[in-house]
Amino acid sequence: MPVSDTVARDDTDAEGDRLPINELFASLQGEGKLAGVPSTFVRTSGCNLRCWFCDSFHTSWEPTHAWMGLDEIVAEVESLSPEHVVVTGGEPLVHDETDALLSALADDYHLTVETNGTLETDAPVDLASVSPKLASSTPTPENAPADVDPGVWTERHENARVDLDALASLVERAAEFQLKFVVTGRGDLDEIESLVADVRGVADREVRDSDVLLMPEGQTREQLARTRTEVADLAAAFGYRYTPRLHVDLWNDAPET
Ligand SMILES: C[S@@+](CC[C@H](N)C(=O)[O-])C[C@H]1O[C@@H](n2cnc3c(N)ncnc32)[C@H](O)[C@@H]1O
Numbered sequence: 001m002p003v004s005d006t007v008a009r010d011d012t013d014a015e016g017d018r019l020p021i022n023e024l025f026a027s028l029q030g031e032g033k034l035a036g037v038p039s040t041f042v043r044t045s046g047c048n049l050r051c052w053f054c055d056s057f058h059t060s061w062e063p064t065h066a067w068m069g070l071d072e073i074v075a076e077v078e079s080l081s082p083e084h085v086v087v088t089g090g091e092p093l094v095h096d097e098t099d100a101l102l103s104a105l106a107d108d109y110h111l112t113v114e115t116n117g118t119l120e121t122d123a124p125v126d127l128a129s130v131s132p133k134l135a136s137s138t139p140t141p142e143n144a145p146a147d148v149d150p151g152v153w154t155e156r157h158e159n160a161r162v163d164l165d166a167l168a169s170l171v172e173r174a175a176e177f178q179l180k181f182v183v184t185g186r187g188d189l190d191e192i193e194s195l196v197a198d199v200r201g202v203a204d205r206e207v208r209d210s211d212v213l214l215m216p217e218g219q220t221r222e223q224l225a226r227t228r229t230e231v232a233d234l235a236a237a238f239g240y241r242y243t244p245r246l247h248v249d250l251w252n253d254a255p256e257t
């Protein structure tokens with residue numbers, strides 16, 4: 001199962017704000033405009049959506065984590081060398097304390113936030129890496145992960161997956177942004193075109209085609225091998241940018257990569 005279900009640390013009794021942390025590790029940014037850049041990843045646990053294909057099962061369908069104080073997280077980030085920090089999840093913006101973590105890191109690091117685009121933040125962000133979820137992400141009894149009954153999540157996910165006001169806010173407030181869509185096939189492109197048009201309609205900032213990234217769906221090398229050429233061809237045909245999933249190519253679905 002991708003992403004650790006065993007966290008090699010215990011909850012701490014640190015004073016003050018804490019966050020549920022699933023993983024904290026150094027790697028290369030595998031996705032998006034900064035692919036290849038050495039980065040420290042802080043992965044919070046807990047999400048307000050349930051994509052059937054979620055590659056971080058132990059932050060969404062089956063949340064696993066240790067509670068860490070913000071000072072402890074900052075100290076562990078400092079002990080790793082990258083100048084870039086990626087705060088991800090789960091959905092990092094479901095936690096109020098994520099804003100405080102971002103503020104604590106902002107002076108010393110380039111900050112990317114990986115978010116599903118349904119929640120806003122006032123915190124300082126260098127790159128808002130926004131991945132709005134398409135209809136093809138909605139869980140059903142047929143596509144849900146093994147041994148999982150999506151239950152109420154089919155409707156809850158479908159109702160919550162797009163919030164245009166939150167998308168506009170994320171696009172406007174961050175120093176830079178990208179809209180990074182997980183693509184399962186040609187059937188996703190009409191919804192992407194329509195959603196990009198909607199964001200252009202509400203956001204008080206230009207959204208260039210080069211800010212729109214198509215990323216092939218796939219948690220493993222074998223799954224990606226089945227989707228990436230079609231998604232790359234779609235990016236070329238529609239004039240959007242393609243992003244690989246370098247970490248999957250390099251390390252498959254190993255934890256802490
Ligand atoms: C695990 S999510 C965490 C951040 C946030 N919840 C989100 O969805 O953007 C990190 C990134 O992985 C992408 N992702 C998750 N599962 C994927 C899969 N099976 N194939 C391709 N990308 C995937 C998400 O769309 C997002 O861009």
Ligand SMILES: Nc1nc2[nH]cc(C(=O)O)c2c(=O)[nH]1
Nearest residue numbers: 028029030031088114247257
């Ligand atoms: N190497 C690597 N790059 C990533 N970019 C975004 C990731 C994420 O899970 O948010 C991720 C990840 O899990 N690993």
Ligand code: SF4
Nearest residue numbers: 047051054060090116
């Ligand atoms: S929004 Fe992100 S973390 Fe949540 S289920 Fe979807 S891919 Fe996983």
Ligand SMILES: [Mg+2]
Nearest residue numbers: 055056088257
């Ligand atoms: Mg990931």
